[in-house]
Amino acid sequence: MQRSAVVVVADKTSLKRPFIFVNSVHMALCFFMLTMAIAWHRDPIQTGKIVSSVSVMAMLSVIGVIGACRGKRWCLILYASGMAIASQTIIVRTALSYQDVYEKRVAREEAKLLSMMPLSGISKANRTLLYRIQEEFECCGLIEGYKDWGASIPASCNCQYPGKCIRLRGSATLGAPKNQYVYQEPCLPIYVSELKRAFSLVMAIQFGSGVFWMVLLVMSIKLIGQIRRKQEFLALLQSNRYVPGAF
Structure with missing residues (x-):
């Protein structure tokens, strides 16, 4: 009975395969994020940081x-140290900067749209964006x-969905065709x-990433203990302090 218990303790590395699988998924996600960052981000500085x-x-x-x-504990210790720093950093940074960054970015985008008014004198670039x-x-x-839009309503306002449309009767707006249907809701609040x-x-994805890295950190610490x-146990066998079949 004692022999079986010792062998079970020695061979118990049950987290090895789950740990490898989860980190393989993590690597795939990282490569996907790299691809998206390079493909979609236009700012070289921001892309470089990502x-x-x-x-x-x-x-x-x-x-x-x-x-x-390979059962290398030093690799797992290095891994755990990196995950601890990364998870704590992103969780704390997300929690502390959420409100400030949120308000500034939303206010900046809102001010950018309001600066386009009146739309009758909008620039070509802003017109394309709108x-x-x-x-x-x-x-x-x-x-x-x-x-x-005043006297000139663009084609992008044309509406084909009855629940979202308003009909311009007669010549209510100069340049608008008779009985033209346009979207009723303004764009700014939407x-x-x-x-x-x-x-x-x-922000939720960033916070979730931090939590995910914390889970990986815990798994790595437990795996270090198992290894x-x-x-x-193997060292005990080699030192002849334990002889198989002695019990």
Whole structure:
């Protein structure tokens, strides 16, 4: 009975395969984020920061997998140290900066749209941007709907959904076809609402990443303990202090 108990303790590295699997998934996510960062971010400085951070996390996972496969505790200790720093940093930073960054970014985007008023004198670049917003969010104008465009309502305001449309009867607006249907809702409140939702999602993903890294940290610490116990048992066998079959 004692012999069986010792063998079970020595061979118990039950976290090895789950640890390797979870870190493999983490590496795949890191490579996906790298691809998205390079493909979609236009700011070289911001892209460089993202690539650098994600590359470090991917490298930590590689080190962790090597440590788990080969039973190298120093690899897992290095992995655990990196995960501890990364998880604590992102959780604290997200919690402390959420409100400030949230309010500043939303206020900046809102002020950017309001600076386009009146729309009759809007620049070409801003006109293209607003056309895209109107088509994507199915709205028209910024504050008072189609009235913001004055005498010239763009085609991006044209509406084909009865629940979202308003009909311009006769010549209520110069340049508008008779009985034209346009989106009723202005874009500013809709765009700001979607911006808040997207920003909250990004912050939630960051916080969730920190929690996920904490889980990996705990798994690595437990795996280090399991590997240490196995190595101690093997050392015990080699020192002839324990002889198989003695019990």
